[in-house]
Amino acid sequence: MPVLSGPVLTGGERIVVLGGSGFIGSHIIPALIGAGFDVVNYDLYPPQRPLPDAVVDLRGDIRDEATLTSALTGARAVLNLAAAHHDFGLTEATFTSVNVDGAGAVTRAMTAAGVDNLCFYSSVAVYGEQPSTPTEETAPAPTNAYGRTKLAAEAVYRDWQRSGERRVLIVRPAVVFGPGNTANMYRMIDQIARRRFVSVGPGANRKSMVYVENIVAAILHFWSAEPRVDPEVYNCVDAPDLTSRAIITRVYRALGRRVPRLRLPLAPAIACARPLDWIAARTGRNLPITSDRIAKVAGTETRFSGDRMREHGYSQPRPIAAGIDEMVAWYVETGKNVRIREHLPPERPVLAREGVGA
Template identity: 50%
Template sequence: MANTIGPGARVLVIGSSGFVGSHLEPVFDALGVELVRFDLHPDPSGRHETILGDVRDLDAVTEAMAGCTAVLNLAAAHHDFGIGTATFESVNVGGARTVCAAMEHHGITNLCFYSSVAVYGEHAEPPDESTSPEPVNDYGRTKLAAEALYREWEVAAPPGTSRRALIVRPAVVFGPRNFANLYKLIRQIDTRRFLPVGPGTNRKSMCYVTNLVEAIGFLWSAGSRVPAGEPEVYNYADKPDQTSQETLSEVYRALGRREPSFRLPLAPALLAAKPFDLLGRLTGKDLPVTSARVRKLSESETAFDAERIREVGFVAPVTLPEGIERMVRWYLDEGAASAPVVHIPPPEVAH
């Protein structure tokens, strides 16, 4: 089938050494797909050859794309700390221009782009794919701009041909080898440096990495299921959403710890976090305790509608509680003793 992946496909994975990229192999192997790895950094497992290069480097991307039949772009500038607006723009938007130009050069017509629910910004109700995006930060804004470039590339297919731009917008992704939000929460609870704040009734959409890569394989190995002419966009989050309290309970249970009966009211917790806000601004460090983190966990509603992918038949292989339990198990087995490696792209392409 045209513009799908399956036996014999050769996919250039840009950003292959990152968290999501490191989990792709089982899904692609099952589909009979060959991975060509491209990243600023070597494969973290040391098992796979990786073409080292920058998504903004047209010559490097074009050379790496030779002989490929499809492209998966996972590369992004996405950290809250250590990245300026110009870098978000050059990596996320400039990188999309580079990928489109390289695909044009090789006549490749099949793309999957890993975007983000950050494109939606803040909404009172969980956004679905028809919700008008209103990003509130550089990450969401530049991801949305990249989507637009891929959409322009898709609709500009020469007469008699078709192109496919499959766009997946995941919620917060977690799983083994990820050292972000959930890892930090697990570590704080494990080291007894955490106290629950607020009622914990706010909903948080998340997705376990195995489910996300399975979803990509499910969608990409079949033809587009959206009406002709419409953007092929899918939110992804594991359902049902959990409240922050339910997630805390899962972590305490998996760690074998007794959950505290006392919860600190939100107002004094925010007051106590202010010195850490100041310290973070002065040092430029991403501290584990800030007012924003307290609000995000204890108050902010970050729920997203993800029914479209389920309506076309996708069933996640791992439930959200099972995913949290697996994450905690990895933490206990090796994650607690591992040092996170933060990959921040350089401001400019190195030559």
């Protein structure tokens, strides 16, 4: 693969983080501040967790080009974390508006503000279901709206890159977990802690995941150096891949609990959850247990190759098992009492004069 030249991050520069008020932003923004960068957070909603005092915190929609262009003035680089990503409660039109139309607005605002360096937080969801472990060279075949619109956004950014002397770094993380995360890993820890969890199936299916501290390190590693590959795309995956049984066992042990011997057969468990699917579809409620979630945890093999990132100098800072321990410790200390607030993005852009509720 050819090696490219392009702008690299250097301390003291201003970075605008789009969508930095959520889980990933709460970890990467302090890391950027610690590395000597001047950071602006631009998000529709206030931060879920307090950000460092040095951060300039702005409210805005990435589809509001005028407000976004103003926020980018004086910046040297943009990290785009903003996305419609929830697996429940969003229409295809909302995914397209936020992820694809939003990408177009970001490129136009960057051009207007003279910013030529972008890191885009994409997803392994672009690969869809593959017969073998996907690498960065695997042809994407997304199977849901999130994956389709993330892939379309990548294309928007690549087109923008080709139209000038610009850099676009694309990271495709697997499932990210860690302190502050309240998605699927949190639900499992919470159910185990409250003695509401029952293991399903043999648990031999392997799961690619990445601890939040490691995805932050990967972004800083590649963004702070010259581009190494073309296209500059990296799957972000911790090693080794753990089986679902190993993940569950680690959580039990981190909680100081014995692993129960009871395991339900997979097929009957999925069948028993079908009525919950019906209830969720008709009430609009995001239920913690559905047949799809059971299948994802207990039956689906979701593995992705992280070889490229390691071949190009990345060294994983934290073992994945230690990451699980640290998330469980956070849960025990504060996470079990956290108030989960799901901010679903609106389908149409929110302009600065309109505002949005906290």
